[in-house]
Amino acid sequence: MSTLFPPLTQARIQGMAAYQALCDEAERDYAGYWARLGREYISWKQPFTKSLDDSQAPFFKWFEDGLLNVSYNCLDRHVEAGRGDRTAIIFETDDGQVRNTSYSQLLALTCRLANALKAKGVKKGDRVVIYMPMSVEGVAAMQACARIGATHSVVFGGFSAQSLRDRIQDAGAVALITADEQLRGGKALPLKAIVDDALADGACPTLKDVIVYKRTGGAINWTAHRDHWLHELTEQQPETCEPEWVDAEHPLFLLYTSGSTGKPKGVQHSSGGYLLHAALTTSWTFDLQDSDVFWCTADIGWVTGHSYIAYGPLALGGTELVFEGVPTYPDAGRFWQMIQKHKVTVFYTAPTAIRSLIKAAETTPAVHPKNYDLSSLRILGSVGEPINPAAWLWYYENVGGSRCPIMDTWWQTETGGHMITPLPGVTPQLPGSCTLPFPGIQAAIVDETGHDVPNGQGGILVVKKPWPSMIRTIWGDPERYKKSYFPEELKGYYLAGDGASRAADTGYFTITGRIDDVLNVSGHRMGTMEIESALVSHTELVAEAAVVGRPDDLTGEAICAFVVLKRSRPTGDEAKAIANELRNWVAKEIGPIAKPKEIRFGDNLPKTRSGKIMRRLLRSLAKGEAVTQDTSTLENPAILDQLAKAN
Ligand code: 6R9
Numbered sequence: 001m002s003t004l005f006p007p008l009t010q011a012r013i014q015g016m017a018a019y020q021a022l023c024d025e026a027e028r029d030y031a032g033y034w035a036r037l038g039r040e041y042i043s044w045k046q047p048f049t050k051s052l053d054d055s056q057a058p059f060f061k062w063f064e065d066g067l068l069n070v071s072y073n074c075l076d077r078h079v080e081a082g083r084g085d086r087t088a089i090i091f092e093t094d095d096g097q098v099r100n101t102s103y104s105q106l107l108a109l110t111c112r113l114a115n116a117l118k119a120k121g122v123k124k125g126d127r128v129v130i131y132m133p134m135s136v137e138g139v140a141a142m143q144a145c146a147r148i149g150a151t152h153s154v155v156f157g158g159f160s161a162q163s164l165r166d167r168i169q170d171a172g173a174v175a176l177i178t179a180d181e182q183l184r185g186g187k188a189l190p191l192k193a194i195v196d197d198a199l200a201d202g203a204c205p206t207l208k209d210v211i212v213y214k215r216t217g218g219a220i221n222w223t224a225h226r227d228h229w230l231h232e233l234t235e236q237q238p239e240t241c242e243p244e245w246v247d248a249e250h251p252l253f254l255l256y257t258s259g260s261t262g263k264p265k266g267v268q269h270s271s272g273g274y275l276l277h278a279a280l281t282t283s284w285t286f287d288l289q290d291s292d293v294f295w296c297t298a299d300i301g302w303v304t305g306h307s308y309i310a311y312g313p314l315a316l317g318g319t320e321l322v323f324e325g326v327p328t329y330p331d332a333g334r335f336w337q338m339i340q341k342h343k344v345t346v347f348y349t350a351p352t353a354i355r356s357l358i359k360a361a362e363t364t365p366a367v368h369p370k371n372y373d374l375s376s377l378r379i380l381g382s383v384g385e386p387i388n389p390a391a392w393l394w395y396y397e398n399v400g401g402s403r404c405p406i407m408d409t410w411w412q413t414e415t416g417g418h419m420i421t422p423l424p425g426v427t428p429q430l431p432g433s434c435t436l437p438f439p440g441i442q443a444a445i446v447d448e449t450g451h452d453v454p455n456g457q458g459g460i461l462v463v464k465k466p467w468p469s470m471i472r473t474i475w476g477d478p479e480r481y482k483k484s485y486f487p488e489e490l491k492g493y494y495l496a497g498d499g500a501s502r503a504a505d506t507g508y509f510t511i512t513g514r515i516d517d518v519l520n521v522s523g524h525r526m527g528t529m530e531i532e533s534a535l536v537s538h539t540e541l542v543a544e545a546a547v548v549g550r551p552d553d554l555t556g557e558a559i560c561a562f563v564v565l566k567r568s569r570p571t572g573d574e575a576k577a578i579a580n581e582l583r584n585w586v587a588k589e590i591g592p593i594a595k596p597k598e599i600r601f602g603d604n605l606p607k608t609r610s611g612k613i614m615r616r617l618l619r620s621l622a623k624g625e626a627v628t629q630d631t632s633t634l635e636n637p638a639i640l641d642q643l644a645k646a647n
């Protein structure tokens with residue numbers, strides 16, 4: 001067994017026995033376990049009498065006859081408890097200005113905005129699209145929708161006019177909240193102009209009102225009667241607004257996410273079950289305490305920004321940092337400088353950010369984390385993709401000072417919150433493994449027929465029982481929901497779409513990548529992630545790597561690797577020599593069977609704006625096909641031409 005790294009000595013859940021006791025409680029009385037937590041973590045206007053209703057499976061209901069309001073839970077109840085002066089949000093702008101917002105102030109802003117929406121005729125059940133920069137107003141916009149029972153759909157500020165239009169149309173949104181411009185890395189991005197584009201030519205007939213937050217004051221076009229300044233609407237409104245009490249199943253939000261094929265799916269989440277898991281996981285996974293300063297670097301346009309910025313930390317009355325900018329501006333030391341400045345204690349980011357900051361620190365020593373005082377940190381987190389052991393170790397040693405456990409949280413837009421993750425105070429960590437299921441979550445690994453596979457072998461990652469924060473349906477397409485997530489051959493288990501294995505000794509889970517990314521080379525089953533991790537562990541040469549399969553006459557599938565080196569991109573004989581060295585390296589790390597048949601070098605990899613490598617595009621390139629897929633979510637489309645050719 002590889003080295004295990006110790007958990008925290010002091011945390012809310014103390015020791016493996018306490019973890020096991022929670023798992024046992026869930027095992028004994030599943031509905032009762034979640035009912036207990038639902039009562040502990042949520043303030044109900046009217047208590048629920050039943051926790052799980054599975055009579056319409058796979059359309060599950062949780063706490064259905066309970067009445068609550070999500071924004072009441074995130075704001076009012078802390079103010080009522082005399083904690084209104086506590087800082088809810090420390091906001092830092094792109095250019096380093098800081099503004100603190102207390103719970104009382106956030107409540108007042110939320111109420112004004114909620115009243116403004118009501119004044120425009122927005123009511124319970126209506127959909128409101130939010131296309132906002134990272135801001136206090138962005139969080140307040142989400143809370144304001146929750147307050148009046150409107151269902152929000154946040155669209156990431158980097159999406160194109162076309163993507164925005166598709167989402168407004170699919171959701172049938174009646175109102176949209178945006179900003180004049182978004183400021184990131186010193187550059188202004190014209191959000192309002194993109195909105196104008198999306199709405200042009202009457203493309204979105206359901207949408208009546210556009211509310212504009214003035215961020216930069218840059219010039220924008222104005223459509224009379226449709227467009228309104230946020231500050232003008234809200235300054236006329238009172239600071240109080242009676243919450244709309246909704247039943248627990250009332251849709252809190254839709255969040256569009258790409259499926260493996262077809263158009264983006266509007267993942268629908270509930271109010272009660274979702275909020276419970278957002279709060280519970282923030283409490284248990286991050287051990288959030290009153291003394292903590294929590295920082296999740298995600299954007300509110302992604303699910304991580306929903307659960308771990310807009311809802312979870314606020315439901316607990318925590319203090320969090322919200323950041324407008326990017327990790328590399330004004331230089332790649334920005335994250336470390338901000339942790340030092342705000343004395344951040346819990347830091348949650350993505351492997352792709354870590355890998356790029358490793359590369360930056362190696363080329364520019366001044367931005368290495370060792371130049372900053374990071375001693376306030378006590379817990380680190382990782383999310384979004386598997387974190388390769390080399391990046392894990394760097395994060396552990398250089399950011400966490402070999403002192404802070406790393407919560408490698410596996411979950412998805414569809415799951416609402418953490419599903420498999422270490423817990424501080426409980427789980428010895430293993431670099432590259434998301435370790436064990438969150439207490440109560442029935443994660444398992446099965447074969448194509450839904451039968452359990454023994455530990456030590458790989459298979460399909462499923463969740464055997466419904467859980468409170470699970471996706472409720474795909475907006476407007478319940479059939480697609482059933483087909484995508486509950487295929488008949490899997491006995492009613494939730495299909496995550498990822499492959500995974502469990503260690504024979506510890507039972508720890510390791511995610512091997514999306515199921516369609518698992519390769520079969522000469523009858524050997526291999527995760528593309530495993531090979532990527534081997535490549536990246538060549539820390540001297542490799543900055544980043546993505547591996548895909550392509551059909552091969554001899555071996556079934558062949559491995560093709562796309563590699564970004566730490567030095568400039570090689571060509572000709574030099575490229576051949578380095579490719580050879582890397583092939584031998586992989587052979588040494590995993591075995592000759594894992595040797596990439598081809599290695600292509602690029603200055604970068606094709607990534608979505610949230611930083612995920614778009615492997616489906618790489619698969620087309622590896623096969624020598626023209627890219628016909630939608631590339632609208634791509635951060636850097638020009639890279640495709642470079643990677644299309646062999647070195
Ligand atoms: C939260 C989020 C979900 C997909 C998921 C998996 C990958 C996320 C991971 C991870 C390995 C982790 N993923 N966390 N893989 N280890 N800790 O990212 O949601 O954008 O819907 O992506 O991301 O492949 O299926 P989403």
